[in-house]
Amino acid sequence: MSSASIPNDDPPLTYPAGLPDSVAPVGDALAGSVRVLVAVVLGTGLVLVVGLFANPKQFYHSYLFGYVFALDIALGALFWTMIHHVADAGWSVGLRRVFENINRAILPLAVLFIPVLIGTFTGNLHAWYNFVHAPEPTEDHLKHLWHVKHVYFSTPFFLARLAVYFAVWIGYSVAMRKWSVQQDAVGGIALTRKMQWWAPSGVALLGLTSTFFAFDILMSLQYSWFSTIFGVYFWAGGIRGSLATCVLVVLALRAAGFLRNTITMEHLHDVAKIMFGFTVFWAYIAFAQYFLIWYGNVPEETQFYLLRRNGSWYALSILLPILYFVVPFFLLLPRANKRSPFWLALISAWILVMHAYDLYWQVMPVLHQDAVHFHWLDVAAPVCMFGVVLLSAVWGFMKLPLIPIRDARLNETIGYENETP
């Protein structure tokens, strides 16, 4: 493990004595895996470029699907980073660095958002673009709709909103990470208090901005449809997806020989419990949305589910709650599964795939209204985007100590024991 990979302008880090593992940056130890990951991202990226010319409409939809899959995870990781500070948590100090490294993906993802915008402004993605840029309709029932959407989706307002969302996310993500890394060098409680001071507002703003992001980018795919809970649905997926990503990253590091005694199954057991909780939470939110629309049976609301009853989409709609809720629910219920690296890896991978399934089910019926038309871009896009998330995480582990080594609560995370009766 080379300390040479630490930026030279900083004083060399000293590690506290008594850590059970070396937590120095992994440096070149994972270079092989990184090369593979880069190759995958570039390869799938190339496939995406080919797809752009081969089938633009399909490309933009697949791209959006892959994009929100990755962004949702990165935002979830930002949520967990900040909620750690809000709760003044101790047990999860080691895990915080994993989340900090994952939510770093927000930076590249901000750049990768440009194709989505191009899709929207070329009329390839969001149907409202043509609706609001057409002259006022003559039919009465559309007039009211047009006036509202015309204001909400006017280009300056739309772009300004998106700029605010990304500014908030990047701002908090960069600041939280910067202070955390600073603390690695200087220790003390001043930085802890600073992070704790900023985190609550960050969580509140993250909730608000990601809600409106979900409204603007996902809900508006069917622009005359609306659901007040849609923002919560979006969080619920990302929060769980980022937990699953965290588990996979930690298990991979452990498999490669890192952190074996630092982030133990005791920690992962607790992560698995939270994952179980959010599995139920997702089902609750998904059911609340479906159930109230089903019971009310009003056309402007049911259009969302009716579209997803066409042809083979119906089968996917029925399978969604079974695969995304029932299966992980029963897999995560036994204590033994939550403490087994094998099962935990399997369940986390399952949840991630199902998270993608959920977003696919949200995005793609808008394009293929009659039935499921699976396209190779639907694989390339999420793999590429998730690769970006993983690369950001790995990049962090190559440069930074694997845990916040001077955190005020290091005591509580090392040798942490999971108290269950």
Add this chain to the structure above:
Amino acid sequence: MTTDPHTHDTHTGPAFPDPVPRIPLVWGPADYDSVSEQISEITEKPQPYWWWPAFLITSSLLCGGVLAATYLISTGVGVWGSNVPVAWAFDITNFVFWIGIGHAGTLISAILFLFRQKWRTSINRFSEAMTIFAVICAFIYPGIHVGRFWYVWFSIPLPNANHIWQNFRSPLLWDFFAISTYFTISFIFWYIGLLPDLGTLRDRAKSRARQMIFGFLSLGWRGSTRHWRHYEVAYLMLAGLSTPLVLSVHSVVSFDFATSLIPGWHTTIFPPYFVAGAIFGGFAMVLQCMIPARAVYKLENVVTIKHIDVMCKFILATGTLVGYAYCMELFIAWFSGNPYEWQTFKNRAFDGDYTWAYWVMMTCNLFIPQVFWIRWCRQTPWFVLIIVTFVNVGMWYERFVIIVQSLHHDFLPGSWGQFHPTWVDWLQMIGDFGLFFTFTLLFIRLLPMVAMAEVKGVLPMANPHYPFKPDAEYLKGEDGQYPTEDHAMAAAHGVPSRPSTEVKPHTEAIPAFIPTPGGSGKPWGAVAEFANGTQLLEAAKAALAAGYKHLDAWTPFYVHGMKEAIGRTRSRLPLWTLAGALTGLTTAATLQFYLMAYYYPTIVGGKEYRSWEAFVPVLFEMTILFAGFFTLFALIGLCGLPKFFHPLDSHPTFGRSTQGGFFLTIEAQDAKFSPDETRAFLESLGGKHVAVMEA
């Protein structure tokens, strides 16, 4: 015994710098006995001078409520201001208000338990009791709101004379299931939590009557580790059941509104929005009652400023969440482009007859709680009391706005109307507060309002790894300074006691053989008292290592690692919970599908006979209900309770096992048992007050 590498005895925690020591949850030099005494005395001493006047006031208000209900039932619902179009008004507003109040209790007792937020131990008993009283207050309204309360049985799943069953697709029936399940599970949870404390009251009782009553109610709880190991798991199971239950209850209440098509009611965020609001209002009510109770009973060391501080943060968080829901509703009403929806919200927020109520709600629930961003506002009890009063008012107005404002202006301008409450409405509402506070006053008088056994478990002395520093360095960081003002405040209450190393001596010598009234003459087993949990743990391990198998340890709270030390493993009780859940699920599925699709097929709302969606609420509630009952009965059965008499009761100091004493017993049925050798063995382990008990 399996050796898990993570049991507590193998813990060798590293010592990294600890610049921000955790503040203990109980302040000052409290120990097990002082906690028992401080809390039990409230129920044992004569009532304070203010108690009777307070009781007189609340019970007079309650009488007013009874009067109003009697007048309503004897005359008819016309005595209320409810009308067409505002057919639901004060009745359902109060119903939802009280159901919501209960939710903080369950959040504190169940959800915070799952998150291991141990500060909850000081307040969970009180707030769980509030949950039960609030649900009783709420239950009154479905009972009387049609004016003919003798038809209440219609909501119980029984067929009428024409073999017509209830409509299982109706939110009102789900409400019945949700609320009765909620009441039952909350009561079970509360009662199970009370068991060890009822044992404490029994063992402290001076009068025969108290001894009998608490002996009966405690089912003979003596703090046996064989019981604790089931108890802890049962508690976890009930917490796990209560967590989705509490989400479901207010969700089902929200379905009463959201399944209909009234603008202002029909929106998908209603379920979580109602839950957040309920927790918000519930926390406000907990503080409203807890701050005065804490002051008059001098509980500042148990319910500390930090507790108030954290609860204020919860109020801030949930208040902001509720504000988020208000904004979502308003935004989507506009964004949807639905003119009816927007008409209602414009009327609600900007230019209607109830705009004032809307802004009372917004101010009290969203804006005013924002003061809790400031530390002083969270840590000044009298100020908190003022703010939570606003919150309680605001939460009442929230329900009033949702119900009355949405109803008074629906689709047809010709049917618009207004609501004017009558004196009966007011009297009924005030009477409900009378009921709630009467119950609360009685509870404070009669039962321990702090969970003593749980608080003992979170004392620094109960933690074998607590880093006791020299007294002068208590709660100071590496630099010798208090890291925050909170640390200084906690330290000002005094340094926590260290675990005692000597057994409290008994006044008289203990005979070597203690007879039991009506005993058989044969020995039951040997008992020894130890000074603290760690010593007992070591002694139990030594006894196990020496080949004894029929061991038991008796402790005032569950000592971690003790079940392994007496050679037991994790309880299998969860299997019973699972069996209960599956039984409930199957019963509910059979009941609903059979009745609604085959026995008397009914079309409701144009849905298919077999459509499953509307059955989900009852499926869920019955699953939880049965699982809860199975857990309760499994706990009682596996522990062999009730056990009102026990040979150990004759031991002169054994009563301390529910207060501050730690006992180890080796039973005569053990193959290695011999009265003299075992007694000598226990003494060699450092046991005091050793005796052999007659069976």
